[in-house]
Amino acid sequence: MLIFMKTISMVDFRLHSEGVVRQLRRGENLTLSYRGRPLARLVPIRQKQIVAEDDPFYRFYERADPKLKPMTNEEMDRAIYGRA
Numbered sequence: 001m002l003i004f005m006k007t008i009s010m011v012d013f014r015l016h017s018e019g020v021v022r023q024l025r026r027g028e029n030l031t032l033s034y035r036g037r038p039l040a041r042l043v044p045i046r047q048k049q050i051v052a053e054d055d056p057f058y059r060f061y062e063r064a065d066p067k068l069k070p071m072t073n074e075e076m077d078r079a080i081y082g083r084a
Helices: 010-015 017-025 073-081
Strands: 006-009 030-034 037-042
Touching: 006 010, 010 017, 010 030, 017 030
Parallel strands: 006 030
Antiparallel strands: 030 037
């Protein structure tokens, strides 16, 4: 999949930041340039993440007992993956 990125200068970014945010909200990827050279990529964060119900971390918090001390990393590995 080929993704085209529009390039905007620092000046445009400063003067038109509201428009830049609108573009990002539409899902556009932007390249920010400084003195004519690419400096950074502005990439929107995807708001919805779909988690499969068989994901090991899905609803892991439901296994927690608030009366007990926090689990160690080894205990979490054992609970999630069946190993230490």
